Amino acid sequence: MRELTYAQAIQEGFCEAMARDERVTLLGLGVPDPKGFFGTTTDLQNRFGPSRVLDMPCAEAGMTGITLGAALNGLRPVINHQRLDFALLAMDPMCTQAAKWSYMFGGAMKMPVVFRMILGRGWGQGPQHSQCLHSWFAHIPGLKVVMPSTPADAKGLLISAIEDDNPVVFLEHRWLHHIKGHVPAGYYTTPIGPARQARSGKHVTIVALSYMVLEALEASDRLQKEGIDADVIDLRCLRPLDANLIIESVKKTGHLVVADSATGQVGVSAEIITLASQHAFSSLRSAPQRVCFPECPTPTAPSLAAAYYPRSGHIMAAVRKTLGMETDETDLHIAPGVELDKPNPAFTGPF
Amino acid sequence: MIAEKPNASLAASLLKGMVRIRLVEEAIAANYGRQEMRCPVHLSIGQEAPAVGVCAALRDGDQVMSGHRSHAHYLAKGGSLNAMIAEMMGKETGCCKGRGGSMHLVDLQAGFVGAVPIVGSTIPIAVGLAFADKTLGRDRVTVAFLGDAATEEGVFHESVNFALLHKLPVLFICENNLYSVYSPLAVRQPTERSIADITAGHGMRSEKHDGNDPLAVYEATLSAAQHARSGKGPVLLELATYRWREHCGPGYDNHIGYRSEEEFLAWKAKDPIELQKTRMKHEAIHDAEDMARFEEEVGAEINEAFSLARSAPAPSADGLLKHLYH
Numbered sequence A: 001m002r003e004l005t006y007a008q009a010i011q012e013g014f015c016e017a018m019a020r021d022e023r024v025t026l027l028g029l030g031v032p033d034p035k036g037f038f039g040t041t042t043d044l045q046n047r048f049g050p051s052r053v054l055d056m057p058c059a060e061a062g063m064t065g066i067t068l069g070a071a072l073n074g075l076r077p078v079i080n081h082q083r084l085d086f087a088l089l090a091m092d093p094m095c096t097q098a099a100k101w102s103y104m105f106g107g108a109m110k111m112p113v114v115f116r117m118i119l120g121r122g123w124g125q126g127p128q129h130s131q132c133l134h135s136w137f138a139h140i141p142g143l144k145v146v147m148p149s150t151p152a153d154a155k156g157l158l159i160s161a162i163e164d165d166n167p168v169v170f171l172e173h174r175w176l177h178h179i180k181g182h183v184p185a186g187y188y189t190t191p192i193g194p195a196r197q198a199r200s201g202k203h204v205t206i207v208a209l210s211y212m213v214l215e216a217l218e219a220s221d222r223l224q225k226e227g228i229d230a231d232v233i234d235l236r237c238l239r240p241l242d243a244n245l246i247i248e249s250v251k252k253t254g255h256l257v258v259a260d261s262a263t264g265q266v267g268v269s270a271e272i273i274t275l276a277s278q279h280a281f282s283s284l285r286s287a288p289q290r291v292c293f294p295e296c297p298t299p300t301a302p303s304l305a306a307a308y309y310p311r312s313g314h315i316m317a318a319v320r321k322t323l324g325m326e327t328d329e330t331d332l333h334i335a336p337g338v339e340l341d342k343p344n345p346a347f348t349g350p351f
Numbered sequence B: 001m002i003a004e005k006p007n008a009s010l011a012a013s014l015l016k017g018m019v020r021i022r023l024v025e026e027a028i029a030a031n032y033g034r035q036e037m038r039c040p041v042h043l044s045i046g047q048e049a050p051a052v053g054v055c056a057a058l059r060d061g062d063q064v065m066s067g068h069r070s071h072a073h074y075l076a077k078g079g080s081l082n083a084m085i086a087e088m089m090g091k092e093t094g095c096c097k098g099r100g101g102s103m104h105l106v107d108l109q110a111g112f113v114g115a116v117p118i119v120g121s122t123i124p125i126a127v128g129l130a131f132a133d134k135t136l137g138r139d140r141v142t143v144a145f146l147g148d149a150a151t152e153e154g155v156f157h158e159s160v161n162f163a164l165l166h167k168l169p170v171l172f173i174c175e176n177n178l179y180s181v182y183s184p185l186a187v188r189q190p191t192e193r194s195i196a197d198i199t200a201g202h203g204m205r206s207e208k209h210d211g212n213d214p215l216a217v218y219e220a221t222l223s224a225a226q227h228a229r230s231g232k233g234p235v236l237l238e239l240a241t242y243r244w245r246e247h248c249g250p251g252y253d254n255h256i257g258y259r260s261e262e263e264f265l266a267w268k269a270k271d272p273i274e275l276q277k278t279r280m281k282h283e284a285i286h287d288a289e290d291m292a293r294f295e296e297e298v299g300a301e302i303n304e305a306f307s308l309a310r311s312a313p314a315p316s317a318d319g320l321l322k323h324l325y326h
């Protein structure tokens, strides 16, 4: 079975999409540079030329607006931002323009644009280089929001996003880039909308997204050793949201835990718990729990990482709570050698 | 002893200011691999002259803001070295109490009002400082340090427009080091015009200077600050300079292919510190012994800052939500 990293899968997704459709254009700070955007755009300028794969001025607001015009006039552009934080300068073109375009002009025009952003934590990225604001985008009708957690989905959903005639926000957690997994060769799409059943179980539903899916799967592995079978749902898309899979699972298990790598208040975790309350209320046998960041910006100090970043142990503790079990102190134990501010043991900085 | 030349003490203080910054930055680079400073660092080695020249021309009460590459600006303005190193190590004694890291520096006592890593975002804030000063009748100048890439952000032009409109006492100090991460100016701006041309087009007094010559920077800033202070409005200084090390991190990165070794060597030959030393030798005001003593003192100061930071307490989990609101 062919294995690729998540970053390689993205790069391959771009290759497939660009080879098939000459309108697909990539722009963003550092897209053609030697580091290749965390290795996700390596070699693309060589293959497809500098008019289709290009750097841009440090001008997120203007460049995003320019991307919209290009999309209206026949290109299928992907604008890339190395940090979601930088793209916040472009909230008007993304949320007030692109998201409204089809609706406010009565369907007169299509807006086939992809806003690709990296988010996530670690190595002192701190308050302004690691914000996880996916819920902001998911709040806005007119945008689609996808957050793949596996290499195969990253490629398939990227191609779907590029094929989509609507604005799609494509979000990658930087801790996923080195993750390996099976990736089918060739051109394929993964539909935008359906969630993924990452594991089947009958005792509790864990809904997770992006990087938190990895933590949820680890939690379910550890819980399984104690005879607790978790149903793990990888949300994959925040808008549209796959309500059915969540509701059916909660009907089956009666218990719900939501894991998000973002603050909880007014976030997507609240939305999922609302869905369960509205549509599976009588099946719920405990109060749903959510595992999220504390309600403050991301601190840089490594000493605060353990208190800041929720992980598999927090999900286990939340599961125990829904099942009416005693808390287990060992859940939160951090294994020797694990450093919570590094995406992988090989990482030594600087960014 | 330094000879009795009229500008001898200025020449020496410019040189010493640059040497101190260089030694601090080299110490950061040398220690980075120990995994104690667990945050991105953007070194200013090669770019010491603008920081030192500009800050030497300011008055004590004047204020400064900067961006991701701000160590030199912070130190030149008198920011605490101990608090900076502690901040990089994520300690409670850091200038942001460990919450910010190297990309977030502040020392209000020194008039360093803040540096953050979102390109361009402190420019309007600096203009706002000047707006308040003018409104409240304070005799003070504010400096916004920025890179060439920051001039591409819309917010730069919006800020310049407002500063001009209200003749605010603010100086835009653009260190043009030719690169934004690995992207050369040529893929970001038309080569046929300079950054100073753009702001001149806005109607702002705009000048280009050798950013590796601390004395030229000092004199240009003195004159610009006088202009701003006397109610004539903002000034932009575009200073040509060069970063020696990688964009982010302690090493060199010429081998990855975005810039040539020849270009690097040509700029290294224009080392601002060597330039100043040569000039002082020429004018017979360079005192090698005094310099050696100074370097020793700075070395001790740096060792002390590192050892204080190492032994300082790290923020504890019960303080996680502290400082969210005032």
Ligand SMILES: Cc1ncc(C[n+]2csc(CCOP(=O)(O)OP(=O)(O)O)c2C)c(N)n1
Residues within 6 Å of the ligand: A029, A058, A060, A086, A089, B068, B069, B117, B118, B119, B120, B146, B147, B148, B149, B150, B151, B177, B179, B180, B181, B247
């Ligand atoms: C709004 C925003 N966009 C992109 C970045 C990524 N970024 C960090 S430093 C940098 C280069 C800035 O170049 P310049 O302003 O010339 O300063 P230099 O690094 O050369 O000192 C970029 C693009 C950012 N931090 N903020």
